[in-house]
Amino acid sequence: MATINKNFTKLPGSYLFSTIAKKVNEFEKANPDAKIIRLGIGDVTKPIAPSVIKALHSAVDEMANADTFKGYAPDLGYAFLREKIAMYDYKDRGCDVNADEIFVSDGAKCDCSNIQEIFGLDNTIGVCDPVYPVYVDSNVMAGRTGDYNSKTDRFDNVIYMPCNSDNGFVPELPDKAPDLIYLCFPNNPTGAVISKDRLQEWVDYAIKNNSVILYDSAYEAFISEENVPHSIYECEGARKCAIEFRSFSKTAGFTGLRLGYTVVPKDLMVEGVALHGLWARRHGTKYNGAPYIVQKAGEAVYSPEGQREIRENISYYMENAKIILDGVKKAGFEAYGGVNAPYIWLKTPSDMTSWEFFDYLLEKACVVGTPGVGFGPEGENYFRLTAFGNRENTIKAIDRIKKL
Amino acid sequence: MATINKNFTKLPGSYLFSTIAKKVNEFEKANPDAKIIRLGIGDVTKPIAPSVIKALHSAVDEMANADTFKGYAPDLGYAFLREKIAMYDYKDRGCDVNADEIFVSDGAKCDCSNIQEIFGLDNTIGVCDPVYPVYVDSNVMAGRTGDYNSKTDRFDNVIYMPCNSDNGFVPELPDKAPDLIYLCFPNNPTGAVISKDRLQEWVDYAIKNNSVILYDSAYEAFISEENVPHSIYECEGARKCAIEFRSFSKTAGFTGLRLGYTVVPKDLMVEGVALHGLWARRHGTKYNGAPYIVQKAGEAVYSPEGQREIRENISYYMENAKIILDGVKKAGFEAYGGVNAPYIWLKTPSDMTSWEFFDYLLEKACVVGTPGVGFGPEGENYFRLTAFGNRENTIKAIDRIKKL
Numbered sequence: 001m002a003t004i005n006k007n008f009t010k011l012p013g014s015y016l017f018s019t020i021a022k023k024v025n026e027f028e029k030a031n032p033d034a035k036i037i038r039l040g041i042g043d044v045t046k047p048i049a050p051s052v053i054k055a056l057h058s059a060v061d062e063m064a065n066a067d068t069f070k071g072y073a074p075d076l077g078y079a080f081l082r083e084k085i086a087m088y089d090y091k092d093r094g095c096d097v098n099a100d101e102i103f104v105s106d107g108a109k110c111d112c113s114n115i116q117e118i119f120g121l122d123n124t125i126g127v128c129d130p131v132y133p134v135y136v137d138s139n140v141m142a143g144r145t146g147d148y149n150s151k152t153d154r155f156d157n158v159i160y161m162p163c164n165s166d167n168g169f170v171p172e173l174p175d176k177a178p179d180l181i182y183l184c185f186p187n188n189p190t191g192a193v194i195s196k197d198r199l200q201e202w203v204d205y206a207i208k209n210n211s212v213i214l215y216d217s218a219y220e221a222f223i224s225e226e227n228v229p230h231s232i233y234e235c236e237g238a239r240k241c242a243i244e245f246r247s248f249s250k251t252a253g254f255t256g257l258r259l260g261y262t263v264v265p266k267d268l269m270v271e272g273v274a275l276h277g278l279w280a281r282r283h284g285t286k287y288n289g290a291p292y293i294v295q296k297a298g299e300a301v302y303s304p305e306g307q308r309e310i311r312e313n314i315s316y317y318m319e320n321a322k323i324i325l326d327g328v329k330k331a332g333f334e335a336y337g338g339v340n341a342p343y344i345w346l347k348t349p350s351d352m353t354s355w356e357f358f359d360y361l362l363e364k365a366c367v368v369g370t371p372g373v374g375f376g377p378e379g380e381n382y383f384r385l386t387a388f389g390n391r392e393n394t395i396k397a398i399d400r401i402k403k404l
Numbered sequence: 405m406a407t408i409n410k411n412f413t414k415l416p417g418s419y420l421f422s423t424i425a426k427k428v429n430e431f432e433k434a435n436p437d438a439k440i441i442r443l444g445i446g447d448v449t450k451p452i453a454p455s456v457i458k459a460l461h462s463a464v465d466e467m468a469n470a471d472t473f474k475g476y477a478p479d480l481g482y483a484f485l486r487e488k489i490a491m492y493d494y495k496d497r498g499c500d501v502n503a504d505e506i507f508v509s510d511g512a513k514c515d516c517s518n519i520q521e522i523f524g525l526d527n528t529i530g531v532c533d534p535v536y537p538v539y540v541d542s543n544v545m546a547g548r549t550g551d552y553n554s555k556t557d558r559f560d561n562v563i564y565m566p567c568n569s570d571n572g573f574v575p576e577l578p579d580k581a582p583d584l585i586y587l588c589f590p591n592n593p594t595g596a597v598i599s600k601d602r603l604q605e606w607v608d609y610a611i612k613n614n615s616v617i618l619y620d621s622a623y624e625a626f627i628s629e630e631n632v633p634h635s636i637y638e639c640e641g642a643r644k645c646a647i648e649f650r651s652f653s654k655t656a657g658f659t660g661l662r663l664g665y666t667v668v669p670k671d672l673m674v675e676g677v678a679l680h681g682l683w684a685r686r687h688g689t690k691y692n693g694a695p696y697i698v699q700k701a702g703e704a705v706y707s708p709e710g711q712r713e714i715r716e717n718i719s720y721y722m723e724n725a726k727i728i729l730d731g732v733k734k735a736g737f738e739a740y741g742g743v744n745a746p747y748i749w750l751k752t753p754s755d756m757t758s759w760e761f762f763d764y765l766l767e768k769a770c771v772v773g774t775p776g777v778g779f780g781p782e783g784e785n786y787f788r789l790t791a792f793g794n795r796e797n798t799i800k801a802i803d804r805i806k807k808l
Contacts, residue, residue: 001614002583002674003524008682011689018688043475053468056697057461063660064457066794071447071659106510106662106692113690117545120407137689141521179406210405255475256467256696258510270406278412284419285541286517288510291698292660293460390470 049309055300059293073289077104095233108247113138126178130375177209184216191337239265321387327398365400453713459704463697477693481508499637512651517542530582534779581613588620595741643669725791731802769804
């Protein structure tokens with residue numbers, strides 16, 4: 001008799017963004033004339049950059065001709081892309097990362113959620129609270145956590161590391177070291193960054209405790225200030241304790257094209273086994289590579305024109321972020337982020353819960369944001385706005401919020 | 405202290421096709437003038453069909469414009485594609501499958517290997533022997549099997565169902581029912597098909613034993629004979645016991661574009677839980693959808709021109725299959741498949757092992773095939789050739805084999 005994976009039943013309700021979509025749909029049905037502005041889900045709105053479009057067309061033409069047609073891609077990605085990544089994202093920043101340590105994939109969400117497969121089920125995970133739900137949920141599904149505890153609104157057997165205004169949204173080193181430590185900077189959802197010194201403390205801590213850091217730097221392209229690390233490999237010793245995830249989704253507007261990559265340094269050993277080999281085996285057995293045409297699009301991002309174009313888009317979004325941050329502050333909100341990240345994390349007014357504020361903002365201003373509590377109990381009384389809208393709507397949304 | 409997933413260490417050696425690639429590379433280095441013909445890995449050689457290319461260009465142009473740009477895709481696939489699949493692949497064949505039961509993905513390999521996640525680790529799997537390695541390896545990694553037993557060349561705690569010339573390469577119903585039954589027809593690697601009556605027996609057996617059939621019909625487009633089922637949903641009751649995997653890889657030459665789908669009927673309950681909901685949750689949490697441009701390409705496959713063009717390509721490959729099958733038979737080999745599948749399964753001569761014959765064919769004829777034993781011990785003394793080469797090389801390869 002077949003049985004189901006009962007760990008799935010530990011997950012409460014539906015995925016955060018599905019719940020939001022449902023609420024917004026209901027509101028739209030009830031208010032067909034409402035002009036809703038969405039600053040909720042972190043999806044981009046600027047079209048793909050011209051030089052990337054050109055590369056896509058050219059790659060499509062290659063697929064039309066038997067002499068240039070490409071079938072199965074190399075398991076770990078095409079060398080032309082892996083070499084560009086190693087050069088521009090790492091070596092140019094002084095990070096020791098080689099092309100053969102880069103695993104190209106269809107996005108950081110998949111990699112972040114699949115990476116746990118190469119670790120034992122006996123590992124304890126540590127996550128920031130609030131946190132991008134995928135880290136926890138993928139471990140719940142695998143059976144690496146206890147049950148959902150409705151008293152704490154948290155899963156048992158997970159080390160939650162509170163991030164709040166007291167600690168500048170950067171977690172303290174836990175007394176009991178998690179075996180797998182998920183860190184994301186610039187942070188989703190809080191928009192906070194970590195200094196290089198603080199990140200070095202985490203690397204030292206991981207090495208001392210034989211822990212592995214799973215470092216999500218999907219938003220590194222949005223860093224505008226100096227002394228903020230773009231990669232964990234800027235820290236000494238990180239090659240021995242850290243895996244890093246990157247994405248083209250926000251950097252180059254690839255949310256609908258799907259491209260990302262994961263760095264597993266060859267020096268990273270656990271129980272005497274190189275994680276590089278395990279992840280290569282996982283990739284080879286369960287994945288068939290990102291589409292050739294999308295990998296060619298990724299390559300074009302690294303061309304001088306590509307870089308200029310995506311920098312322009314990022315500046316546009318960061319100008320939105322400034323408009324939101326300044327605007328909500330002027331409206332009297334306590335607000336964070338928005339300087340090195342496309343997310344603004346604001347405190348709800350008058351102790352409203354996150355969902356109360358969600359409903360209030362939707363009903364009174366027709367603006368959709370994301371309830372902070374959706375990212376963990378420490379996110380209660382917070383609310384996330386994103387800078388990925390268009391300028392006109394962003395300004396309109398902030399005007400409406402100011403008028404509340 | 406972090407630990408690794410020790411199930412990974414149960415996997416012996418490297419993935420079959422990596423081993424073959426390594427051997428061929430070494431041969432090439434030692435014999436730089438050798439004109440090698442590859443009839444080994446099942447990769448296509450015909451370029452993407454013109455109407456699909458046209459759809460790709462048009463979708464790329466949409467991504468270049470803010471008004472038509474597409475970000476995150478719906479988790480389960482765009483409705484325009486899911487509706488076409490439901491109509492043309494199912495309803496037109498009299499199968500009761502709805503659009504909202506179709507989950508679009510980046511390929512059948514990913515789906516076949518990820519589907520096991522929604523089942524308990526206590527399920528026993530049943531696989532054909534020989535078999536596409538991904539079914540077993542993904543379960544090994546998850547911990548659903550015992551150790552690799554070098555005496556039997558098989559994993560403990562897996563029910564292997566021998567497929568050989570005695571049973572026409574269609575397995576018998578096992579005395580002890582596996583909880584999860586992997587079936588693939590038209591079969592990779594043997595090229596065998598199952599009749600509708602025999603498949604109905606499997607469906608009845610699964611219902612009787614509360615088992616779930618995981619049905620891989622990636623090669624259905626190659627069926628040329630009547631009375632061969634294209635889908636398991638042609639059988640009565642299959643909606644209550646079967647999940648089906650399909651791929652655009654071989655059907656439309658998408659090995660480098662990446663598109664596939666999985667059908668999970670809403671009637672399929674295990675322990676009172678709808679598997680549809682579990683797979684939706686898995687998809688929503690760990691996957692971000694196939695690229696919009698690739699889904700548009702998939703849609704174009706269903707247009708009248710698209711259908712005509714892909715049928716032409718399939719006919720081309722099946723003419724290759726005929727050339728190989730007739731050729732090796734004339735050369736005195738016992739051979740199977742090649743009529744409803746792009747694979748020809750031949751018996752090695754003079755009791756040579758599969759790998760001996762691999763080396764012999766590479767050295768004497770510069771032809772690369774796939775050793776049958778790579779698909780399981782029952783494949784020993786067999787060898788797989790594929791029909792996906794170009795005509796000229798296919799004819800040349802068969803001439804060389806005839807001359808041996």
